[in-house]
Amino acid sequence: MYGKFKEHLQNELNAIKEAGLYKNERLIEGPQQAAIQVAGKEVLNFCANNYLGLSNNPRLIKAAKDMMDRRGYGMSSVRFICGTQDTHKELEAAISRFFKTEDTILYAACFDANGGVFEPLLTADDAIISDALNHASIIDGVRLCKAKRYRYANADMEDLEKQLQAAQEQRFRIIVTDGVFSMDGNVAPMDKICDLAEKYNALVMVDESHSAGVVGATGRGVSEFYNTYGRVDIYTGTLGKAFGGAVGGFTTGRKEIIDMLRQRSRPYLFSNSIPPSVVGAAIETFRILDESNEIHDKLVANVEYFRTKMMEAGFDIKPTQSAICAVMLYDAPLSQKYAAALQEEGIYVTGFYYPVVPQGQARIRVQISAGHEREHLDKCIAAFIKVGNELGVLK
Numbered sequence: 001m002y003g004k005f006k007e008h009l010q011n012e013l014n015a016i017k018e019a020g021l022y023k024n025e026r027l028i029e030g031p032q033q034a035a036i037q038v039a040g041k042e043v044l045n046f047c048a049n050n051y052l053g054l055s056n057n058p059r060l061i062k063a064a065k066d067m068m069d070r071r072g073y074g075m076s077s078v079r080f081i082c083g084t085q086d087t088h089k090e091l092e093a094a095i096s097r098f099f100k101t102e103d104t105i106l107y108a109a110c111f112d113a114n115g116g117v118f119e120p121l122l123t124a125d126d127a128i129i130s131d132a133l134n135h136a137s138i139i140d141g142v143r144l145c146k147a148k149r150y151r152y153a154n155a156d157m158e159d160l161e162k163q164l165q166a167a168q169e170q171r172f173r174i175i176v177t178d179g180v181f182s183m184d185g186n187v188a189p190m191d192k193i194c195d196l197a198e199k200y201n202a203l204v205m206v207d208e209s210h211s212a213g214v215v216g217a218t219g220r221g222v223s224e225f226y227n228t229y230g231r232v233d234i235y236t237g238t239l240g241k242a243f244g245g246a247v248g249g250f251t252t253g254r255k256e257i258i259d260m261l262r263q264r265s266r267p268y269l270f271s272n273s274i275p276p277s278v279v280g281a282a283i284e285t286f287r288i289l290d291e292s293n294e295i296h297d298k299l300v301a302n303v304e305y306f307r308t309k310m311m312e313a314g315f316d317i318k319p320t321q322s323a324i325c326a327v328m329l330y331d332a333p334l335s336q337k338y339a340a341a342l343q344e345e346g347i348y349v350t351g352f353y354y355p356v357v358p359q360g361q362a363r364i365r366v367q368i369s370a371g372h373e374r375e376h377l378d379k380c381i382a383a384f385i386k387v388g389n390e391l392g393v394l395k
């Protein structure tokens with residue numbers, strides 16, 4: 001049987017290669033941090049989600065080791081059978097304090113948090129109104145639920161209002177959005193979303209994966225940024241980006257919602273508990289962020305510095321209130337050539353083009369981190385200018 005199937009796969013894989021969409025993985029020979037080793041050469045990393053620079057933080061490494069000593073290596077169980085340690089509850093409480101919410105439930109990943117949030121809460125009588133640029137895991141979660149689906153154009157409040165009007169027949173409605181959209185770095189207009197939710201009687205859910213730790217005066221996410229505390233019902237997020245970058249996800253919000261997820265959310269009920277080492281490091285992450293705003297302040301200063309210098313040099317950068325800076329090139333082959341030339345200069349970034357971004361919107365996405373020092377930023381900016389002159393992007 002495999003012969004025919006193998007042939008089919010080979011054809012499909014060849015088609016992916018011919019379309020230039022085949023993904024090759026570059027091997028990093030060391031820890032994740034600002035300066036990494038790739039193919040024996042040091043490059044500066046500007047494409048990790050390591051926003052707070054914690055991925056190789058000594059305090060987190062120590063906390064992970066200490067927790068392994070205290071609570072062991074693995075849980076060998078789901079949470080509700082015998083997979084809950086006191087420290088899982090401690091981490092859930094720390095996340096609730098961070099977001100000023102009533103309760104939190106942990107998952108193996110935010111992909112699972114989003115995959116398991118809709119189906120336990122909503123039925124075919126209800127409606128989900130989702131931003132067109134929401135993350136793949138939200139789209140999958142919505143697919144697993146029988147609620148009626150509505151979609152609105154990215155951050156378009158007129159369209160959202162239309163969809164809310166169309167969804168008035170349903171019993172309950174929920175508006176779902178990413179906090180920060182990963183391609184442009186724009187923040188969802190949560191204040192206006194909450195206004196519309198109140199006007200049309202809808203719940204609000206936001207995925208804070210790219211926004212938590214980043215947006216808001218102390219990095220507490222969209223509700224700090226827009227002062228929408230008490231108006232957002234459900235937040236989902238990841239421990240795999242700003243918060244140390246290992247693995248793990250969570251849903252945090254109203255008590256009854258979290259309680260229902262513990263009873264019925266399938267990725268929670270049928271998938272293993274997160275291991276003690278990750279729990280220990282995550283608790284330490286929230287302790288560090290509670291102690292001072294130093295790391296977040298550095299991130300904000302780095303973003304400001306990079307954007308200002310790049311715009312002074314004549315680059316076209318999408319407006320952003322996050323740590324994602326989209327350097328617009330508009331031309332797909334140019335974006336690939338540019339990214340390759342930057343790597344030659346020791347700068348590791350990714351060029352994105354259709355279908356990841358709209359046709360004619362090719363770009364290089366730069367992700368700034370609190371782990372970057374001024375010299376790293378200066379080297380990156382200088383490389384962008386050098387390549388920009390060579391490729392005729394800068395006039």
Ligand SMILES: *Cc1c(COP(=O)(O)O)cnc(C)c1O
Pocket residue numbers: 108109110111112114135137178182207208209210237238239240247248249
């Ligand atoms: C990265 C990301 C996820 C997935 O998070 P994991 O914890 O890695 O599964 C989910 N939603 C959004 C918006 C993301 O950016």
